[in-house]
Amino acid sequence: MGKLKKIYSKSFLGLSAFFFILFSTFPFYWMLIATFKRDHDLFSPNNNPFLFNEPATIKHLSELLFNTLFLKYMFNTFWVGTVVVVITLIIAVPAAYCLSRWSGKTGENLGIGIFLTYLVPPTLLFIPLSRIISFFGLHESLGALILIYPTFTIPFCTWLLMGFFKSIPKDIEEQAMIDGCSRLGAMIKIIFPLSISGILTVIVFTFTLTMHEFIYALSFISVSAHKTISVGVPTELVRGDVFRWGPLMAGALIPSIPVAILYTFFLDRFISGFTMGAVK
Amino acid sequence: MAQVEIRNVSKSFGDVKVVDNVNIFIKEGEFLVLLGPSGCGKTTLLRMIAGLEDITSGEIWIGGKVVNNTSPKERNIAMVFQSYALYPHMSVFENIQFPLKNQRMNKEKIREKVEWAAGMFGIEKLLNRKPRQLSGGERQRVAIARAMVRSPNVFLLDEPLSNLDAKLRASAREELQQFQEKVGITTIYVTHDQIEAMGLGDHIAVMSKGKVHQIGTPKEVYNNPADTFVASFMGSPPMNLIEKDDSILGFRPENFVPIDMLNADEGIETLEFFVTWFEDLGSDSLVYGNVKFQSSSSQKHVVSRLQSRANIKIEKGKTYTFAIKRQDLRFFDVKTGYKKNAH
Numbered sequence: 001m002g003k004l005k006k007i008y009s010k011s012f013l014g015l016s017a018f019f020f021i022l023f024s025t026f027p028f029y030w031m032l033i034a035t036f037k038r039d040h041d042l043f044s045p046n047n048n049p050f051l052f053n054e055p056a057t058i059k060h061l062s063e064l065l066f067n068t069l070f071l072k073y074m075f076n077t078f079w080v081g082t083v084v085v086v087i088t089l090i091i092a093v094p095a096a097y098c099l100s101r102w103s104g105k106t107g108e109n110l111g112i113g114i115f116l117t118y119l120v121p122p123t124l125l126f127i128p129l130s131r132i133i134s135f136f137g138l139h140e141s142l143g144a145l146i147l148i149y150p151t152f153t154i155p156f157c158t159w160l161l162m163g164f165f166k167s168i169p170k171d172i173e174e175q176a177m178i179d180g181c182s183r184l185g186a187m188i189k190i191i192f193p194l195s196i197s198g199i200l201t202v203i204v205f206t207f208t209l210t211m212h213e214f215i216y217a218l219s220f221i222s223v224s225a226h227k228t229i230s231v232g233v234p235t236e237l238v239r240g241d242v243f244r245w246g247p248l249m250a251g252a253l254i255p256s257i258p259v260a261i262l263y264t265f266f267l268d269r270f271i272s273g274f275t276m277g278a279v280k
Numbered sequence: 281m282a283q284v285e286i287r288n289v290s291k292s293f294g295d296v297k298v299v300d301n302v303n304i305f306i307k308e309g310e311f312l313v314l315l316g317p318s319g320c321g322k323t324t325l326l327r328m329i330a331g332l333e334d335i336t337s338g339e340i341w342i343g344g345k346v347v348n349n350t351s352p353k354e355r356n357i358a359m360v361f362q363s364y365a366l367y368p369h370m371s372v373f374e375n376i377q378f379p380l381k382n383q384r385m386n387k388e389k390i391r392e393k394v395e396w397a398a399g400m401f402g403i404e405k406l407l408n409r410k411p412r413q414l415s416g417g418e419r420q421r422v423a424i425a426r427a428m429v430r431s432p433n434v435f436l437l438d439e440p441l442s443n444l445d446a447k448l449r450a451s452a453r454e455e456l457q458q459f460q461e462k463v464g465i466t467t468i469y470v471t472h473d474q475i476e477a478m479g480l481g482d483h484i485a486v487m488s489k490g491k492v493h494q495i496g497t498p499k500e501v502y503n504n505p506a507d508t509f510v511a512s513f514m515g516s517p518p519m520n521l522i523e524k525d526d527s528i529l530g531f532r533p534e535n536f537v538p539i540d541m542l543n544a545d546e547g548i549e550t551l552e553f554f555v556t557w558f559e560d561l562g563s564d565s566l567v568y569g570n571v572k573f574q575s576s577s578s579q580k581h582v583v584s585r586l587q588s589r590a591n592i593k594i595e596k597g598k599t600y601t602f603a604i605k606r607q608d609l610r611f612f613d614v615k616t617g618y619k620k621n622a623h
């Protein structure tokens with residue numbers, strides 16, 4: 001009886017894992033075969049859509065890389081992401097540190113207040129923000145995105161880091177001050193190394209957030225050369241109602257690979273980061 | 281090395297006064313034990329001396345200077361926290377060397393000192409481990425070693441031995457005391473364990489509810505408690521306190537013995553002792569029971585401690601005549617609880 005139960009529960013676990021893997025890898029598989037299929041293979045209704053019916057081709061890939069501005073989009077995305085990560089860290093780390101060390105409830109309430117601003121949807125904000133952008137003369141430039149993205153990455157990351165900093169006992173920091181560090185020294189030598197997983201989480205999160213941001217990128221940038229991937233791929237590879245599936249899928253696949261690797265690599269830390277923020 | 285003076289120091293958290301007008305003078309090289317029940321403000325006082333907590337009012341002097349507004353770093357104090365506060369990302373070696381590194385001591389000297397400190401507390405085999413791989417007692421020893429590698433003005437130790445087993449605690453206590461005597465650095469040692477306090481300090485300061493009740497040598501505090509709180513806190517079991525007329529009468533359990541053990545010429549006070557319970561602890565036995573005064577009808581619960589080798593037969597449910605030497609009796613004021621001068 002017990003044995004049978006064990007087998008049942010094991011096969012149930014295996015089965016659910018199987019479906020889950022299928023569910024999460026299928027989009028990758030679909031992008032992958034669509035990238036390397038010939039057009040005829042892709043569009044012919046008599047073919048099995050899940051397999052290669054004709055020899056593979058790298059035509060779509062080379063078209064994407066050499067006949068479109070895809071590499072430029074990649075570079076733009078990377079550039080915006082990096083700068084936004086740096087800005088976010090510079091502001092969110094000290095902010096979160098202060099809020100987490102604020103005695104009483106004040107720090108926590110302020111932190112929640114800051115987090116709430118993250119929840120205001122961009123669809124509401126892009127109109128007022130566009131006035132600010134034009135005030136600074138940043139229309140049609142990556143500077144617009146670099147200015148705007150921190151408005152949602154900083155609140156979220158501050159809140160996230162607060163959880164990390166709070167989980168570090170105050171005693172350790174005070175001990176460092178007794179042992180001959182200034183407050184800043186204690187922060188650099190003790191707090192930062194201990195919250196490294198939090199900081200990595202923030203980097204990964206900020207980067208992916210800027211990478212897939214769509215609304216602001218769409219509304220503030222229309223010059224092809226300044227587009228990021230999230231806007232460039234769907235706008236430049238879909239002409240009217242013509243979907244160029246091969247390059248489109250290739251354009252979706254390429255940026256998703258590093259993200260997938262990043263998440264797999266940091267997943268444990270990422271999750272612990274989220275739960276640490278959740279538990280007081 | 282420095283003397284420490286705590287002058288009229290108070291600390292309030294909001295409306296709650298946690299440390300209340302404390303005055304303590306600690307000579308250079310002295311070992312002071314701060315003793316008091318849990319929550320009486322010992323840690324808070326220590327943190328004020330270390331500079332981790334603002335002082336609400338009063339002054340703290342270290343080495344002849346007011347340090348009220350001096351940062352912990354500048355006070356040059358070594359402290360062992362109640363929670364050990366080891367750096368979790370550093371190995372034991374790195375933990376112990378951390379304060380030395382901040383002083384920019386050269387590498388060889390650091391290694392030498394760390395190994396010496398680790399050897400002294402029996403943790404030399406653990407130097408490469410991380411704190412999470414240590415037991416509570418080992419962590420505590422690392423924390424002590426980290427404080428001892430330095431040559432600070434003052435050592436502040438907040439219940440540093442609470443997590444060691446009895447045997448280790450005794451040996452660590454001895455190590456600590458010998459070490460302190462050798463280096464002669466002023467030390468303030470916090471504990472709520474009165475036995476530890478008796479064994480350790482040059483002086484004991486007994487605290488309760490933020491106030492210092494008595495400062496004195498262990499003997500003074502034990503034999504001549506300043507008030508009923510100190511009397512009932514020191515000793516295990518503590519001093520018997522019974523109300524009689526307008527005073528509270530106090531006597532130690534070990535001084536309360538059958539009448540035939542005392543010489544009546546010395547001046548004794550006799551009491552009829554009705555035994556209700558008897559406990560054999562090996563070397564001693566504790567006899568619990570009630571005494572009755574002629575003047576009042578109420579019964580008072582008291583304890584007697586008898587040495588087992590005195591070989592006295594005591595049975596439950598019987599009444600015996602017990603006595604106390606007059607010189608061992610203490611009198612306290614009923615209202616204030618303060619000690620009265622002997623009659």
Ligand SMILES: Nc1ncnc2c1ncn2[C@@H]1O[C@H](COP(=O)(O)OP(=O)(O)OP(=O)(O)O)[C@@H](O)[C@H]1O
Nearest residue numbers: 293298316317318319320321322323324325362472
């Ligand atoms: N930051 C704080 N805010 C408010 N109250 C505090 C704070 N720190 C301590 N207290 C209160 O001050 C009192 C004394 O605390 P303290 O830690 O000094 O006690 P203690 O004598 O060290 O006790 P223990 O032996 O249990 O360590 C306690 O009642 C505690 O609740």
Ligand SMILES: [Mg+2]
Nearest residue numbers: 322323362438
């Ligand atoms: Mg304490």
